[in-house]
Amino acid sequence: MAEIHLDSVRFSLKSARDFGWLKRYGRAFHCIDRTGSGCVCIGMEGAGKRYFCKIAGADTVEAEVSPEESVRLLQNALPLYEELRHPNLVKLIEAYAHGSLYAAVFEWADGECLFDHWNFERYKNDRTLKSPKERFRALPAVEKLRAVGVLFSFLQNTARKGYAAVDFYDGSILYDFLSGRVTLCDIDLFRKAPAVNDRGDGWYGTKRLKAPEEYRVGGIIDERTNLYTLGALIFDFFGEFSAEDIRQRYLQRRFLPCPLSRWELGEESYRAAEKAVCPSRDERWRTIEEFSAAWEKAVRPYFVRSGE
Numbered sequence: 217m218a219e220i221h222l223d224s225v226r227f228s229l230k231s232a233r234d235f236g237w238l239k240r241y242g243r244a245f246h247c248i249d250r251t252g253s254g255c256v257c258i259g260m261e262g263a264g265k266r267y268f269c270k271i272a273g274a275d276t277v278e279a280e281v282s283p284e285e286s287v288r289l290l291q292n293a294l295p296l297y298e299e300l301r302h303p304n305l306v307k308l309i310e311a312y313a314h315g316s317l318y319a320a321v322f323e324w325a326d327g328e329c330l331f332d333h334w335n336f337e338r339y340k341n342d343r344t345l346k347s348p349k350e351r352f353r354a355l356p357a358v359e360k361l362r363a364v365g366v367l368f369s370f371l372q373n374t375a376r377k378g379y380a381a382v383d384f385y386d387g388s389i390l391y392d393f394l395s396g397r398v399t400l401c402d403i404d405l406f407r408k409a410p411a412v413n414d415r416g417d418g419w420y421g422t423k424r425l426k427a428p429e430e431y432r433v434g435g436i437i438d439e440r441t442n443l444y445t446l447g448a449l450i451f452d453f454f455g456e457f458s459a460e461d462i463r464q465r466y467l468q469r470r471f472l473p474c475p476l477s478r479w480e481l482g483e484e485s486y487r488a489a490e491k492a493v494c495p496s497r498d499e500r501w502r503t504i505e506e507f508s509a510a511w512e513k514a515v516r517p518y519f520v521r522s523g524e
Contacts, residue, residue, distance in 0.1 A: 217277060222247075227256065230275045237314055241267045241321070250334040253404070254279035254286030259324060266324030267309070273317045287318040293404035294320060302373050304366050306401045325399040327390030331422075352391055353453060357480060358518050359396060360453050363389075366398040368508045371446055375439045375504050380409040382437060383420040384445055386452065410438040423466055425449065428495050431469045440497050443504045444471070447492025450511075454480040454489075470495060485514035 218232040227249035235258070238244065242262015249256050256274040260267045272290035273283040281289065290311075297308040311320040328348035339345050352360065367389075374381050383405040390399040405420050413419045413435035421430060427444040429435030448471040455474035465472050473493055479486045488510040494500045501507035 222258065225258065228277050229256065230277060230279070233274060233317070235271075238269060241269065248334055249276055250278050251276050252278055252280035253289065254281050254283055255290065261324075268306070268322040268324050270320045270322065271314075271317050272320075283316065287316075289404060290318055290320055293406075296379075296403050296406050300374055300377055300379060300403060300406065302370050302400070304370055304398055304400050305403070306399060322401075325390055325392075325401070326395070327392040327397065327399050329387060330389045330391055331385065331387035333387070348391065348393075349386065351393065357454070358521075361515050361518055362396060363391060363398045364450055364453065364511075366400075367446055367449065368504065368511070370400050371442050371504050372508065374406065375409075375442065378409055379406050380411045380437045380439070381442045381445065382407050382411060384442065385422045385425050386449060387422070407437070410436045413437055417469075421445075423469075424462065425452075425471050426465075426469075427493075428470045429497065436497075439503055440500050443492050443501055443507045444494075446504065446507070447471075447473075447489045450489045451493065454485075481515065481518070485511065488514050 218229050220227050220229060220233065220235065222235050222238070223244040225244040225247045227247045229249065238258060238260055241260035243260065244258050245261050246259030247256065251257070253272070254274060254276055255270050255272045256276055258269045258271065260269055270290065273287040275283045279286065294308060294311050297305065306325055307323045309321045309323060311318070330349050330352055332348060335347070339347050371381055381403070384403070388400055388402050390401060392399075413429060413432060416433040417431055419426070419430045425445055425448040427441050429437060429441060451471070451473050456478035457474055461472065461474065471493055473490055476483060476486050488507065491499070492501055492507050501510070
């Protein structure tokens with residue numbers, strides 16, 4: 217394992233690499249190196265601008281693919297950022313090869329990832345630290361509802377463009393606690409819908425939020441899968457779950473909602489989200505747009521009370 221020094225940033229890779237060529241963007245101030253994608257992500261700052269540089273083929277310590285596969289996946293993903301353009305999707309500036317590496321450079325987005333797994337050891341060692349996920353859950357309901365509105369908008373756009381949001385989860389969401397802005401990132405594995413699960417249990421995404429078809433070889437992955445994922449995220453934002461509740465998701469091979477008694481909002485919104493995460497695809501909402509209409513009707517009183 218090699219420790220890389222780039223300005224004040226330190227990170228580890230399986231083998232040494234030169235990243236001095238990133239100096240064209242200024243100085244490094246941030247890094248995420250614990251990725252399974254084989255990409256190292258480096259924040260650069262210069263001339264009053266910030267950039268998020270995602271570099272494939274770096275052979276990260278926790279890489280689940282070869283460096284060559286890492287490069288191929290990133291190259292194939294880049295057209296998605298144009299095809300699925302949305303006001304809350306990170307903006308791609310440029311992409312190019314640098315030797316055996318491949319770099320995608322995005323505009324920097326302020327915010328904190330709602331599933332920052334690379335910091336979990338810090339939270340474990342210092343119980344006074346609160347993760348972005350914990351801080352987000354503690355926000356007033358109406359602030360979280362605004363964020364959920366962005367997710368509906370983005371996934372409706374994804375569906376209209378004919379894509380399935382593969383590997384979309386809380387790790388794809390950045391939340392700026394100062395402005396309340398939501399930014400969506402890392403859509404690299406999105407596919408044309410319908411997609412077919414060819415990996416069984418190993419289908420992309422976190423098992424905390426998966427639909428039943430995301431465990432089965434041959435399962436159809438489409439808009440109804442995505443509204444299930446959105447329903448699961450909404451339950452995590454507004455429901456209370458114990459460690460045993462989370463364990464049961466893995467044992468039963470699907471997301472499981474909390475009971476109504478542990479739901480922060482009213483019953484109408486609970487029923488709307490509950491229908492989204494129905495194990496039977498045919499009993500879910502037919503589209504994200506249909507789910508959105510039911511959800512908006514259910515939560516409208518919260519905005520009225522806040523004067524919006």
